[in-house]
Amino acid sequence: xxxxxxxxxxxxxxxxxxxxxxxxxxxxxxxxxxxxxxxxxxxxxxxxxxxxxxxxxxxxxxxxxxxxxxxxxxxxxxxxxxxxxxxxxxxxxxxxxxxxxxxxxxxxxxxxxxxxxxxxxxxxxxxxxxxxxxxxxxxxxxxxxxxxxxxxxxxxxxxxxxxxxxxxxxxxxxxxxxxxxxxxxxxxxxxxxxxxxxxxxxxxxxxxxxxxxxxxxxxxxxxxxxxxxxxxxxxxxxxxxxxxxxxxxxxxxxxxxxxxxxxxxxxxxxxxxxxxxxxxxxxxxxxxxxxxxxxxx
Numbered sequence: 001x002x003x004x005x006x007x008x009x010x011x012x013x014x015x016x017x018x019x020x021x022x023x024x025x026x027x028x029x030x031x032x033x034x035x036x037x038x039x040x041x042x043x044x045x046x047x048x049x050x051x052x053x054x055x056x057x058x059x060x061x062x063x064x065x066x067x068x069x070x071x072x073x074x075x076x077x078x079x080x081x082x083x084x085x086x087x088x089x090x091x092x093x094x095x096x097x098x099x100x101x102x103x104x105x106x107x108x109x110x111x112x113x114x115x116x117x118x119x120x121x122x123x124x125x126x127x128x129x130x131x132x133x134x135x136x137x138x139x140x141x142x143x144x145x146x147x148x149x150x151x152x153x154x155x156x157x158x159x160x161x162x163x164x165x166x167x168x169x170x171x172x173x174x175x176x177x178x179x180x181x182x183x184x185x186x187x188x189x190x191x192x193x194x195x196x197x198x199x200x201x202x203x204x205x206x207x208x209x210x211x212x213x214x215x216x217x218x219x220x221x222x223x224x225x226x227x228x229x230x231x232x233x234x235x236x237x238x239x240x241x242x243x244x245x246x247x248x249x250x251x252x253x254x255x256x257x258x259x260x261x262x263x264x265x266x267x268x269x270x271x272x273x274x275x276x277x278x279x280x281x282x283x284x285x286x287x288x289x290x291x292x293x294x295x296x297x
Contacts, residue, residue, distance in 0.1 A: 041268035048264040059269035072253040080227040082163035094178035111172035123236035126165045155246040181215040217289050250274050
């Protein structure tokens with residue numbers, strides 16, 4: 001009996017190590033090794049095919065004198081303005097669906113369809129909708145006598161157009177997170193607030209918002225990380241980076257330098273700066289969240 005137990009224990013231990021080894025190997029091969037290689041590449045003039053020659057900080061010096069890098073960074077930050085808009089809309093939708101209105105499950109499915117759809121397919125769909133000649137958006141505006149612009153070919157409308165599309169695509173995912181958070185709030189909190197004379201707005205302000213704060217924090221952190229890496233939508237809808245490069249994001253510029261101009265060393269330097277930017281922003285958010293956290297006890 002003892003030998004059987006020992007054999008079972010060894011088998012379970014071996015299986016456990018196999019399960020643990022898979023993600024560790026995946027992280028080493030597809031994340032850590034490319035990261036280290038990219039950091040080294042940032043200090044070389046590597047073109048992706050030839051020999052890597054160490055050039056010190058030259059890529060970084062050139063990077064901070066590159067007007068296209070600043071422009072792409074500005075575009076990336078500008079398009080993040082859609083994050084608070086998406087959060088507010090998702091919270092309002094979740095509040096509505098949390099009231100148990102008829103057809104709630106249907107609305108959940110409808111709002112979640114864009115989340116599971118291919119980003120390339122969605123980008124092509126919106127590219128058609130934004131067309132200045134026959135696009136659905138301008139046809140809708142024409143009903144009210146408004147002549148819409150050629151959204152993706154205008155420097156003043158291309159970024160708002162991309163923001164609207166990004167908000168629409170991510171709305172279902174954010175809404176479901178909020179809906180789950182709202183359904184976990186104890187009803188006794190609202191009943192106690194009602195007995196104390198609190199109206200609906202005060203209940204929302206002092207109960208709902210604090211209780212969904214962890215979800216809000218998660219959404220803000222992941223949205224900023226995702227927003228800083230926006231690429232596929234821009235590459236499909238504005239493959240040249242838009243008029244006067246007004247829709248090119250940092251990752252789009254990295255991709256152009258790496259695989260268009262074969263400047264992988266320079267692109268690695270940009271990727272490293274972008275990674276540091278995301279790390280610092282995320283760290284600040286964690287610090288702010290720690291200061292404003294509360295304990296129910």
